[in-house]
Every structure is written in C-alpha cells, then in structure tokens.
Amino acid sequence: xxTLKGLCxxxxxxxxxxxxxxxxxxxxxxNIITNDQKETEINIFNNAIKKSSDEINNLISISxxxxxxxxxxxxxxxxxxxxxxxxxxxxxxxxxxxxxRAFKETVDSFIAMFENIDxxxxxxxxxxxxxxxxxxxxxxxxxxxTDSLDTLEKDTIIISKDLTPSDTIKMDVDNVCALVSELGSxxxxxxxxxxxxxxxxxxxxxxxxxxxxxxxxVIVDGFNGNIIINPDDETLSSYIKKRDEYLQxxxxxxxxxxxxxxxxxxxxxxxxxxxxxxxxxxxxxxxNASGIGLFRTEFIYMHSNHFPTEEEQFEIxxxxxxxxxxxxxxxxxxxxxxxKELPYYEFDEEENPFLGLRGIRLCLKLKDIFKVxxxxxxxxxxxxxxxxxxxxxxxxxxxxxxxxxxxxxxxDLDKENISYDKNIKVGIMIETPASVLNADELxxxxxxxxxxxxxxxxxxxxxDRGNSNIANLYDTFHSAVLKSIKIVIDSAKKNNISCGMCxxxxxxxxxxxxxxxxxxxxxxxxSSKVSQVKHTIRTNKISDCANIFNEYL
Ligand code: PEP
Ligand code: MG
Numbered sequence: 420x421x422t423l424k425g426l427c428x429x430x431x432x433x434x435x436x437x438x439x440x441x442x443x444x445x446x447x448x449x450n451i452i453t454n455d456q457k458e459t460e461i462n463i464f465n466n467a468i469k470k471s472s473d474e475i476n477n478l479i480s481i482s483x484x485x486x487x488x489x490x491x492x493x494x495x496x497x498x499x500x501x502x503x504x505x506x507x508x509x510x511x512x513x514x515x516x517x518x519x520r521a522f523k524e525t526v527d528s529f530i531a532m533f534e535n536i537d538x539x540x541x542x543x544x545x546x547x548x549x550x551x552x553x554x555x556x557x558x559x560x561x562x563x564x565t566d567s568l569d570t571l572e573k574d575t576i577i578i579s580k581d582l583t584p585s586d587t588i589k590m591d592v593d594n595v596c597a598l599v600s601e602l603g604s605x606x607x608x609x610x611x612x613x614x615x616x617x618x619x620x621x622x623x624x625x626x627x628x629x630x631x632x633x634x635x636x637v638i639v640d641g642f643n644g645n646i647i648i649n650p651d652d653e654t655l656s657s658y659i660k661k662r663d664e665y666l667q668x669x670x671x672x673x674x675x676x677x678x679x680x681x682x683x684x685x686x687x688x689x690x691x692x693x694x695x696x697x698x699x700x701x702x703x704x705x706x707n708a709s710g711i712g713l714f715r716t717e718f719i720y721m722h723s724n725h726f727p728t729e730e731e732q733f734e735i736x737x738x739x740x741x742x743x744x745x746x747x748x749x750x751x752x753x754x755x756x757x758x759k760e761l762p763y764y765e766f767d768e769e770e771n772p773f774l775g776l777r778g779i780r781l782c783l784k785l786k787d788i789f790k791v792x793x794x795x796x797x798x799x800x801x802x803x804x805x806x807x808x809x810x811x812x813x814x815x816x817x818x819x820x821x822x823x824x825x826x827x828x829x830x831d832l833d834k835e836n837i838s839y840d841k842n843i844k845v846g847i848m849i850e851t852p853a854s855v856l857n858a859d860e861l862x863x864x865x866x867x868x869x870x871x872x873x874x875x876x877x878x879x880x881x882x883d884r885g886n887s888n889i890a891n892l893y894d895t896f897h898s899a900v901l902k903s904i905k906i907v908i909d910s911a912k913k914n915n916i917s918c919g920m921c922x923x924x925x926x927x928x929x930x931x932x933x934x935x936x937x938x939x940x941x942x943x944x945x946s947s948k949v950s951q952v953k954h955t956i957r958t959n960k961i962s963d964c965a966n967i968f969n970e971y972l
Contacts, residue, residue, distance in 0.1 A: 420654065423630055423646040425599055425621030429613035432662040433597025433639040434655070435574030437631045437648075440586065442553060442579075443562050447523045451515040460511050464518040467558035471498055474554065485698075490547070497544070498551045503529065519559045526552045546603065549581065571595060576639055578631045592616055597639035599624050599631075599646055617669070621646060672950040676707050680953045682935070684960040690953045691943040693921055697735060700742040703946045710747040712869060712943020713808070713921035714739060716792070717755050725763050726788050732795035740803025747804040749869065749921075749943075750796050751848070752789070752821075754778045754810035758885060773883065778811025778850075783820050793828045800840035807845045808869060813853035818864045821845070848921070850874035855903040862914035869943070870907055872922025876900050895924045898972050901933075905968065908938045919943055931955040933971070936964030 452460060472495060479491045497503070503525060510521035526548060533545030557563065568577065568590040575595050579586070581602040598613050603622035613620030619641030631637060631648055638647040638658045647654060681687045691712030692703030700711055719727050719735060739748055756777025760766060769775040782789040799805055809821055822845060832839055846867030847854070851874070854861055862868065872895050877884040879900050882892045894900070904920075911918030919941030924930050926944030931952055934942070938961075942952050 420651050421630060421648045423624055423627055423648070425624030425627070425644050425646060427620075427641050427644050428603070428622045429598075429618065429620035429641055431597070431617065431619035431641040432658060432665055433574075433576050433619040433637075433641070434658055434662055435576045435596045435637065436572060437578050437633055437635045437637045438571065438575045439628055439631060439633045440568065440577050440579040440582070441628075442581075443557055445553070445556055445560065445562065447519050447556075448517075449520065450517060452511075452517050454515070456517075457511055457515070460518040460521075461508055463559060464507060464511065464522060467518070467555050468498060468504065470558045471551070471555045493544075493547055494551050497548055498555060519556060522552075522556060522559060546581075576637045578627055578637070580628055597621075597637075597641070599627055599637075599639055601625060601627055672954055675950050675954045675957060678953070678957065680709070680956045682956055682959060682961055684962065686961060688935075688939075688956055689919070689941040690949050690956065691919065691921075691941060692946045692949055693943050694739075694946075697738040697742060699946065700739050700748070703949070704742060704744065704746070706946045706949040708746075708946065708949050709941075710749070710804075711739070711743065712749055712919050712941060714748055714750045716751060716753055717759055720753060720755060720761055721759065723763075726761075726791070729791045729795045729798075732792060733798050736796055736799030736805070737802050740799050740805055743803050745804060747806055749806045749808045749846070749867075749919075750799075751808045751810055752779070752796075753782055753792055756781045773877070779809050779817050779821065780811065783817065786824060789821075790824055790828055793825055794832070797825070797828055797832060797839040797843065798837060800843050801838040805840065805843065806867070807843060808867075809845070809847045810871070811850055811874070812847040812861065813851050814857070815860050815864050818845070818847060818861065822864075846916075848874075849907050851878050852903070855879075855906050858907050858910035859914065862910050862916050865916060867916050868907055868911045868918040869941075870904055870918070870920040870922060872900070872904070872920060872924035875903060875922065876924075879903055895922075895927070895930070896971060901937075901968065901971050904934075904939075905937055912938065917941060926952060928955075932959055932964045933967045935959060935961055936967045 475491050475495050475498070479488055482488050482491060506525040507518070507521045510516045510524060511518060514521070516524065530545045530548055533542060533548065536542070568586055571591040571594040573594050576597045576599065577595060579600050582598055582600040595618060597619040599621045601624055619639045621639060621641065621644055624646060627646060636649050638645070638650055638654070650658070679687050680690045689709035691710045692706065692708035693713040693715070694700045694703055694711050695715040695718045700714070703711060719732060736750060739750070754777070755761060756766065756775060757773045767776070776784065796805060796807060807825070809818065812818060825845065829839070829841070844866035846865045846869065847861060848869050848871040849855060849858065850871035858868070873884060876882070876893060876895045880892065880894070880897055882889050884893055908918050917940065920934065920939055921943040925934070925942040926948040928951065931942070932955060935956060944952055
C-alpha cells in the first residue's frame with residue numbers, strides 16, 4: 420500500500436482499477452526548411468487546422484454535456500485564433516521553420532504569456548491551448564490522435580499526466596469513478612467537468628503516472644486528496660463504507676430538492692442561487708432555488724465590445740424575469756472597477772483599485788450609462804419580481820443619489836407609457852466596514868440587505884481577496900468578520916427589512932449552522948449547493964445552533 424497526494428478538484432470517493440492513460444509521444448526536430456518547401460509546409464499547417472476544427476465540430480455535435488460543448492467551442496476559437504495562425508505562418512516564412520516546429524514555438528510563446536498572467540481563469544486558458552496543440556500537432560505530423568478512453572471497464576480510475584477536456588469528451592463516463600492528473604488546476608475545465616459528472620477528481624498529483632500501473636487497485640479520496648495504491652483489506656473496507664455513506668448522502672440531497680427549506684423548529688427560510696446569465700437562472704430554478712439572491716450584471720458588460728444598449732440589457736433582464744416564474748430576482752447594478760475592467764472603457768490608473776472607483780461609485784460618476792441600466796431593469800420589472808441591488812455602498816447619500824436617478828427614469832417611463840413595477844424594491848450589498856457600522860442608517864433607506872462576504876472579508880481584514888501571498892489570512896470565520904455579519908443581521912431585524920447573504924460564505928458547508936444560529940434568513944449560493952444548504956437547514960433547529968457563534972469569538 421502506498422499513498423500519494425493531489426489537490427481536491429471534485430468531491431467524492433472513487434474505488435476502482437487504474438487505467439494509466441498515456442498520450443501520443445511527439446518529437447519536434449530543430450531543423451529548418453528550404454525556401455521552396457515553405458508553400459508545402461504552410462499547406463500542411465492549414466490542412467491540419469482545418470482537420471482539427473472538423474474533428475472538434477464533430478465532438479461538439481455528439482457531446483451530451485453543456486459544459487463540454489462550451490469547452491470545445493472555446494477550443495475551436497483558440498485553434499482558429501488569427502494571431503496563432505499568422506504567427507505560425509510567419510515562422511515558416513521568415514525563420515524557415517517546418518510547420519510542426521513553427522506551430523510548437525508559437526504555442527509555447529502563447530502559453531508562456533498565459534502563465535505569466537496572475538489570473539486563474541487565463542492560466543486555465545493556457546491549459547486549453549495545450550490541449551488544442553496536441554490534437555493539431557498530431558494532424559500536422561499525421562500521428563493518430565488517441566481516443567482510447569471510449570471503452571472502459573466498470574469502475575475505472577483514470578490516471579494521467581494531464582487530462583484535458585478533449586480526453587474526457589469521448590470518455591466512457593458511466594464506467595469512470597475518478598480522475599487523477601499530474602497537472603491541471605482546481606479551476607481547469609477538467610475539474611469543472613468532473614464536478615458536473617459528480618465523480619472524484621484530483622489534480623496536481625506529482626509523479627502519479629510513475630507510481631501507479633494500469634490494473635492497480637486505487638482509492639481516490641476527493642475530500643482529503645489521498646490516492647491510495649493497492650490498499651490493504653482494512654483500508655479498502657473502511658473506504659467502501661465512506662463511499663457508500665457519501666452516495667447515500669447524495670441520494671438524500673436529491674430528495675430534498677422539492678422540499679421547502681424548513682428547519683426542525685418549523686421556520687421556513689430562503690435558499691436562493693447566484694447567477695450571471697439567463698442559463699444560470701434556469702439551472703438555479705431547476706434546483707428549486709427560492710429566488711436569485713444575486714444576479715451579477717457585469718458579465719453582460721465584460722462580454723460586450725461596447726456599453727450594452729438599453730435594448731440589449733432589457734432582453735436579458737426580461738428573460739431572467741420570465742425564467743423565475745414569479746420568484747424574486749435581485750439584479751445587482753454594474754459592479755465594475757477593482758480587478759474587473761471593460762475592454763472599451765479606459766479606467767484611470769489607480770494606486771489601489773480595490774479602494775478606488777468601483778461599484779456604485781463608478782455608476783454614480785457615469786450617470787448616463789447608469790440610467791441606461793436602470794431603465795432596462797425597470798422595464799424588465801413588468802415581467803417578474805425584480806429587485807434592484809446596489810454594490811459597494813458606504814453611505815446613505817449613494818442610495819439617495821441612485822433613488823433620484825431611478826425616479827428620473829420612472830418619470831420618463833411614465834411619460835412614454837411604458838409599464839414597470841412602481842413599487843420595485845431597492846436594497847444594498849453590505850461589503851464595506853462603513854456599511855456595517857452604519858447599518859442602522861442604511862437600513863432606514865433600503866428595502867433589504869445582502870451581505871457580500873467576499874468583499875466584506877477583504878475590507879474588514881485588510882486582506883486582498885486575490886493575493887495568494889496572504890491567502891491564509893483571508894478567513895471569513897475570523898471573529899471580526901463574524902461580528903460584522905452579526906451586526907448587519909441584527910440591524911436588519913431591528914429595522915424590519917430582510918437580510919440575505921450572497922457571498923461564497925453562504926454556501927460554505929461548515930458555515931451553514933453557524934449562520935442559521937446567527938439569524939440569517941436568506942442564503943444565496945451557487946446552484947450546485949442549493950440542496951446541500953437546504954439539507955442542513957432541514958436537519959437543524961435554530962436554537963440548537965445559536966451558541967456556535969460564541970465559539971468563534
Ligand atoms: C461579494 O463581494 O461577496 C459578492 C457577492 O460580490 P462579488 O464577489 O461579485 O464581488
Ligand atoms: Mg463584491
């Protein structure tokens with residue numbers, strides 16, 4: 420028995436037989452070509468891109484999972500990226516490189532560029548490029564691109580150096596119980612797909628391909644990162660028990676889906692979902708979320724090449740409203756600035772962007788652009804229960820200034836005979852120390868609070884939420900953050916307004932009972948966590964949880 424470690428990328432326990440998946444071995448020589456070979460090499464390259472695109476298109480058409488389709492569509496875009504193609508052809512033309520070498524050197528320089536960017540998302544796009552590279556280079560060199568994961572024995576554990584989305588696309592998923600790879604990150608597409616399939620996955624498992632052989636019996640623990648090779652009988656039977664308990668737990672969660680979030684003491688709470696697109700709202704309501712506790716609108720702006728027009732926004736908010744079937748949706752007004760930029764708007768250089776012109780501050784500066792959004796939201800409010808939520812508030816004036824703009828928009832809509840919800844609720848996110856300390860004054864001017872613990876934690880603790888050097892200090896369980904949360908919940912109660920939480924903490928397994936005891940009534944979490952939170956609520960009494968808060972002080 421031997422135990423290795425990996426990073427947990429998807430929860431679960433897999434017990435099965437290892438299949439060590441080895442990819443084609445590709446060598447690229449450092450040779451150069453003569454001038455009259457250039458045209459042939461360019462043709463080889465162009466044909467390989469075309470063949471690879473056709474193969475990916477074919478995979479898109481047979482793929483059963485939406486996430487896989489998205490990944491493959493992203494692959495198609497990367498493969499046909501004009502910069503990638505031009506740069507490769509330049510290397511053939513100017514450096515006399517053969518097509519394989521030209522393509523490899525271009526891809527290497529692009530990957531290095533992605534890896535130097537301190538952003539998990541872009542790093543993961545570098546992983547996509549590596550994936551696309553293998554397919555295309557096989558086609559350039561006329562090496563068969565292996566698809567050997569399409570027929571597998573029952574309970575197979577796939578061990579690989581770098582398991583890419585293309586590998587998983589044709590995978591015989593019904594027979595796979597876990598994935599382990601030496602490379603990859605927690606946010607890579609493979610992790611996302613493993614999560615969707617509901618199987619355990621570990622990434623960053625150093626040298627796993629060296630230590631595990633095909634046919635070894637392996638246990639993969641997606642909770643603590645252990646990979647146990649050829650376990651003894653005792654370990655094996657204790658893991659079989661753990662796995663079966665976890666599978667039972669998942670079955671229990673399934674049953675909870677259609678039941679209300681009612682505690683054992685009889686109080687029914689709201690378990691909402693966070694969303695950033697119409698698709699995500701649909702997913703949330705499939706999970707029976709009580710509403711959308713946070714609809715992030717910044718993605719609409721970030722995925723556009725211009726400030727989205729009123730009509731463009733209206734169509735989206737209307738679809739969101741319609742998807743909700745009468746349940747409420749809190750649309751958060753544009754929360755940009757900080758680390759979120761727009762390709763078509765030049766932000767001033769700021770020393771401390773997270774303390775700079777972001778959230779409501781920027782909107783109140785760009786009033787015309789803000790009014791376009793408010794008008795689109797108000798118009799959509801005729802199609803469902805929409806509420807307006809303001810981010811990054813620090814003072815009553817910001818609420819009053821926004822309400823003044825809302826009144827101006829309402830006045831125009833009335834004049835134009837356009838319908839909207841005249842009693843639309845306007846609430847705020849509590850994300851700053853100022854909003855905690857002035858919660859009472861803010862409550863008197865708000866219809867609801869929603870605690871944004873992602874930002875609140877960074878501002879209370881003065882710990883940048885994206886800085887990996889101090890990631891160990893970023894802790895929402897810190898007593899100062901918990902005391903802040905308690906002040907806000909109590910203030911909302913005293914002022915008779917509702918209080919939810921839409922930061923990640925609301926979906927943290929270990930925090931649910933604590934928050935229940937602190938008096939939180941609305942949890943807004945990612946769709947995949949709705950049942951889990953509901954399950955915890957349904958199996959507890961609020962009074963039994965009341966003391967947990969004191970244990971953290
Ligand atoms: C938060 O800060 O908790 C929040 C929900 O907003 P975002 O993560 O979008 O900043
Ligand atoms: Mg925030």
